[in-house]
Amino acid sequence: MNSAQINKKSIQFNKDLCVECGWCTSYCRFGALSFDNNYSFLFKAENCKGCMLCLDACPRRALYIT
Ligand code: SF4
Ligand code: SF4
Numbered sequence: 785m786n787s788a789q790i791n792k793k794s795i796q797f798n799k800d801l802c803v804e805c806g807w808c809t810s811y812c813r814f815g816a817l818s819f820d821n822n823y824s825f826l827f828k829a830e831n832c833k834g835c836m837l838c839l840d841a842c843p844r845r846a847l848y849i850t
Contacts, residue, residue: 801846
């Protein structure tokens with residue numbers, strides 16, 4: 785599980801729920817989400833605008849904010 789700070793909040797990623805569809809990375813217009821070659825979740829907090837579209841895009845609810 786990875787996390788990063790967004791305006792004092794944190795996006796969390798549950799790898800157990802992820803089906804690697806890539807929708808979240810497509811929905812993020814700011815390039816804050818990507819996966820590496822091992823499909824490890826990469827989050828660039830400096831790019832994130834906190835719009836939360838990625839949370840809604842995930843069909844598995846693998847992304848969430850705390
Ligand atoms: S909250 Fe918005 S800007 Fe941040 S990673 Fe998700 S889609 Fe991208
Ligand atoms: S949208 Fe959800 S299930 Fe799909 S790659 Fe992103 S985190 Fe994984």
